[in-house]
Amino acid sequence: MLEDKLLLWKFKRGSGEALEKIYDKYETYLITVATALLNNTQTAEDVLHDVFVSFVQSADRIKLDGSLKAYLAVCVANSARNHLKRRQREPASMDDNDPVDAAGPGPELSAIQKEQTAILNRVMAQLPYEQREVVVLHLQGNMKFTEIAKLRSTSANTIQSRYRYGLEKLRSLLNSEVI
């Protein structure tokens, strides 16, 4: 998007307004991706915080190959992965038990929608992270398998397999839920 290129250009020149516009434009999208990956809204917000801080710190080095949206999605995916690795090394905390719907959909969403979101998050959480990541980046992030493969330094076939297994498992889990 040229609009994004212009925004990014202004952002790289130090514009706080451009940074806010980038945030406002992709806020919902990024929190959705992060939450889908982490199954925890509070942790997803922490990850987004880290992503935006890092985005500013590395502003001079940013060079877009694709869209700004995809770039930010990759940043979120990488940061989420790092966060999970760190968490695995740490003892369990209260944070681990903070479910997604605790800070999820706002009151204007219907009870049914809230319930659907909660169910989807519950089943997503049961997917192995590798599969969840591919499903989220492909379906939510609109990333091609080849792009995800490049990101994870693996083959496109492996990524496609993860996606297929992930989707099958999701179907199986969701068909056993009422949604």
Add this chain to the structure above:
Amino acid sequence: MRKSLKDIQKIVTEFTIKPTSEMRSKVLDEALELQKNRKQPSTSDTDRWRIIMKNRTTKYAAAALIMVAVLIGFNVLTPAPAWAIEQTIEALREIKGVYLSGVVYYPGHPKETFEMWARPHSENSSVSGDFRLQEGENHICVASETQNLTFVYTQNPEQGVVYVTEGLNRRCDTFPTGDLFGQFKEMATNWNEEYGKDPETGRDCVFVTFEGPAVNTARYWLLQFDLETKLPVHVSVWFSSDYSGQPHFDFTTITYDPEMGEDLFAFDIPQEAQVVDCREVRQMLDESPDCGIEVENLSIEDACKKVAQEYWQAVIDRDVSKIQHIRPLAVGSEWDRLSVSYETNKPVMLMNIPDMNHLNDPGTFAEVTCILTTQEGKTAKSTLNIEIRQTNRGKIGVVAGVVGPELNIVN
């Protein structure tokens, strides 16, 4: 009912989390603080633009010419644009003046701001008549149609200089005819249109990118049209195909038919400035058609270097007849003045030629800065005005004069 894989894909795709009201502050506050304190990006150093950038006015005129060609050429390339370019074309036909401002950037050099005002020529509306270019406070060009004169002023550190030249030698071709359409159409590739909102005003816009005519190797254009007014609100040309880094030219403000008083196109010569009346100097040079050295088949840059090198060699050799052959106006009292200057600080070696200006600018003389060593071991600087002219002897180079002192001892 069991769900298919397609249903699952749809569910995941449509899955959305609504951000909480506290999230914005939590995520963004620290980043905004960092952004506030972040330094502007630095530029890589390279001096490959040194010579090109010295042709100060032509570069703006070229960019402005291309810019408006692009605006009108757009109609040719997209016959049914969604934002009714026909209205823009009609408006452009009625233009009685234009104001442009923005930033020009050369890698390795600080960014410079500029402003341009122009009115169409009374007899040929495809080019400007009255024209003013202001680059900071150090460089001003004014072309006056009523006087048929162009003033080019540069405030150099040692000496400000105003060149007075006959004719309209600085112009902004912002009122192009259809002749430019075909030319532009041939040059533009990878034309891309995208609709979006202006990042600052939120107004609906169309953004157009394409690879087009190069301005000092920058050839990736970005145009932004306001969908309501149909007018261009932003034009820039970039070195990088991904529109990253700094744009070469960035026309941030484009105003049609602004208020332009007559004072804008009347140039007051600054008190401290040296005036080089190119009309008079050329008349005098015409009286010495046999003078000057041949520079056939040399580029303008090499020709100027050759003239400067041979001139200073003649000075070092105390070869008066050769000095006067290369610098025909150094005769009589002028020679008396000059010889005193050269006797006081005898040049013994031309060290280098670090700078050349106005090489391709019409009307003015080239400025060639020379660094010399004197007999006392001091370093002296001299800026020669060199004229490369076509005569019946072929292409000839002469020294037309100097800007500032003959020899300025710098240490």
